Amino acid sequence: MRRFREWFANPWGRPRFLVAFTALYLAWSIVPILVAIRFSFNEGRSRSTSQGWSLRWYTGDPDLSVLSDPTMYTALLQSLRLAAIAVLVTVPLGVALAIGLTRWRGRGSGTARGVSLATLVTPEIVMGTALLLVFVNLLTFIQLGTIAQAIGHITFSLVFVVIIVRGRLLAIGPQYEEAARDLGASQLQAVRLALLPMLVPAIVASGIIVFAISMDDFVISNFLSSGTSTDTVPVRIYATGRTAPTPALNALATVTLAFTIVIALVGFLLWRVVRATRGQTGSTAREFAALDAETIR
Amino acid sequence: MSDTTEPVSAAQTGRRFWAGLALPGIAWLAVFFVLPFYVILCVAFGTVDPIFQTPAPEWSPLRWNTSAFEFVFEGLFTSGAAFQTVFLRTLAYVTIATVISLLIAYPVAYYVARYGGRWKGLLLAGLIAPFFISYLMRMLAWINLLQDDGWVNDVLIWVGILDAPRNWLDGRASSVILGLVYGYVPFMILPLYAFLDRIDTSLLEAARDLGASPFQAFSMVTLPLSMPAILAGVVIIALPMFGDYYTPDLLSGAPQTSLIGNQVNLYIRGGQQIPVGAALVVVLMLFLTVLMGYYLYATARAQRRLGG
Numbered sequence A: 001m002r003r004f005r006e007w008f009a010n011p012w013g014r015p016r017f018l019v020a021f022t023a024l025y026l027a028w029s030i031v032p033i034l035v036a037i038r039f040s041f042n043e044g045r046s047r048s049t050s051q052g053w054s055l056r057w058y059t060g061d062p063d064l065s066v067l068s069d070p071t072m073y074t075a076l077l078q079s080l081r082l083a084a085i086a087v088l089v090t091v092p093l094g095v096a097l098a099i100g101l102t103r104w105r106g107r108g109s110g111t112a113r114g115v116s117l118a119t120l121v122t123p124e125i126v127m128g129t130a131l132l133l134v135f136v137n138l139l140t141f142i143q144l145g146t147i148a149q150a151i152g153h154i155t156f157s158l159v160f161v162v163i164i165v166r167g168r169l170l171a172i173g174p175q176y177e178e179a180a181r182d183l184g185a186s187q188l189q190a191v192r193l194a195l196l197p198m199l200v201p202a203i204v205a206s207g208i209i210v211f212a213i214s215m216d217d218f219v220i221s222n223f224l225s226s227g228t229s230t231d232t233v234p235v236r237i238y239a240t241g242r243t244a245p246t247p248a249l250n251a252l253a254t255v256t257l258a259f260t261i262v263i264a265l266v267g268f269l270l271w272r273v274v275r276a277t278r279g280q281t282g283s284t285a286r287e288f289a290a291l292d293a294e295t296i297r
Numbered sequence B: 001m002s003d004t005t006e007p008v009s010a011a012q013t014g015r016r017f018w019a020g021l022a023l024p025g026i027a028w029l030a031v032f033f034v035l036p037f038y039v040i041l042c043v044a045f046g047t048v049d050p051i052f053q054t055p056a057p058e059w060s061p062l063r064w065n066t067s068a069f070e071f072v073f074e075g076l077f078t079s080g081a082a083f084q085t086v087f088l089r090t091l092a093y094v095t096i097a098t099v100i101s102l103l104i105a106y107p108v109a110y111y112v113a114r115y116g117g118r119w120k121g122l123l124l125a126g127l128i129a130p131f132f133i134s135y136l137m138r139m140l141a142w143i144n145l146l147q148d149d150g151w152v153n154d155v156l157i158w159v160g161i162l163d164a165p166r167n168w169l170d171g172r173a174s175s176v177i178l179g180l181v182y183g184y185v186p187f188m189i190l191p192l193y194a195f196l197d198r199i200d201t202s203l204l205e206a207a208r209d210l211g212a213s214p215f216q217a218f219s220m221v222t223l224p225l226s227m228p229a230i231l232a233g234v235v236i237i238a239l240p241m242f243g244d245y246y247t248p249d250l251l252s253g254a255p256q257t258s259l260i261g262n263q264v265n266l267y268i269r270g271g272q273q274i275p276v277g278a279a280l281v282v283v284l285m286l287f288l289t290v291l292m293g294y295y296l297y298a299t300a301r302a303q304r305r306l307g308g
Helices: A002-009 A016-040 A056-060 A070-103 A109-121 A124-137 A146-172 A175-182 A187-216 A219-223 A233-240 A248-277 A284-296 B008-044 B067-077 B082-115 B117-132 B135-146 B151-159 B173-198 B201-209 B214-225 B227-242 B246-251 B260-270 B274-307
Strands: none
Touching (some): A016 A248, A016 B117, A016 B173, A056 A248, A070 A146, A070 A187, A070 A233, A070 A248, A070 B008, A109 A146, A109 B008, A124 B008, A124 B274, A146 A187, A146 A219, A146 B008, A175 A187, A187 A248, A187 B117, A219 A233, A233 B246, A248 B117, B008 B274, B067 B082, B082 B117, B082 B173, B135 B151, B135 B173, B201 B214, B227 B274, B246 B260
């Protein structure tokens, strides 16, 4: 209680209680992951106690390792495949939608904005049920499996691209296109030559976000999967998390995490480069966090 | 953004151009977001094929059949019935997990926003990190830790709180709520951070100059100012929690911690009463819409109060 009072007593100093609290929070959020990664390198079969170090569950074991168990590596490939499709389709679709929705003021534009935001607040289980029922009962030419899952991923990630790009568009304002139009550019040329180059950092950022949320997704991938061959990594973790007999599942999760981090880091570096060449300044991490917070609001 | 003053005809072709750009995205959302909602309604108000036990959706609202909804509402409003128990349990778990999340998220966001200083970049990286780690992997980490011979039992026995290992994964509410808090708290911290970071410190200085104690400055300036962000954070994590079924499945797996999401998953993917599952989803959506409505109202009220 005294500590607590001291924190309030000096609002411009470094409050010790908050330092400790934040440090504890960060430790609590990171340590379980590090422990899970550590068990993936176990020599023995335990997923809860340390038993030496080996790559047995990655490559060594002839039947049960990530590299030799088909349910494991196909899940990883399926996750990466869906994330790649999601990025390639969602980003162009979302950028066009964002530009259109931001600049278009006419009948129906309000409804369109409302619908795209509604996808953000719809719980995944609702969207998963809706898509499952539509593919089973109405659009039956779309089979469950990769295509259905990809459609689901594109649908829920579209709004993230819209929010990120729209934020940047509002900051840029309409004057650059107007200048381009005054200098004789057609409307399409104005968008392509004046607007798009300025949007590149936002486009790269939205690509990273779409990739990350596609890799993270569980409910849609689970509802729209057609069986083990189209299960993603999160679906495998759900299916075997409680019963898995070996740390191979930890190894699979670790490999997936490594892929996500490497690809996100490459995207992040790319984002920094394009942002620097476009002459924007400021703390990179801070701006990226603001972006992320903006996204989930 | 200011309106542009263009000649009328140019404005009209402009409008058509912008609408054209938005069209593919709008068409996508119409087919894969709006239409599926109608299909949920048609399945929920439909019947089940007597031979194949597959749902027979009723496409015309004029012939809608309400038996699935009657089944759901009977279960919701009969005290002690399964649906009611599950609904009240979901409400309790979500409320507790949200309150705990807020108690964790606010101080962390406040610290990083106000006192991050030169460590801010690093601290933020720590706050963002969970976004790049799959939710299911984070649950898997806790499955490892909560095993009979896991580190949680080891620590608790070493400290002396427990005498013998406890089975944490066998239908305990505490494990499920821990999982929910662990899973969702990062989503609350970031919007709180983004908001607290923008609060003008000169307002606090003004409050202090006018004689407020530091505690008063916090409770009369910072806290009311951050009310919209708190509400937003609550909504951001409460909505997905209401649809969660994987956290209880992974950290408990027992019927005594089953949530609404588990019931939906059971009915929709388990088999023969898909219309009941669809009706449950519709009822859940209506409930969440009321919640969202309250959120919008409360945010508007908070903004009005601040606006004076």
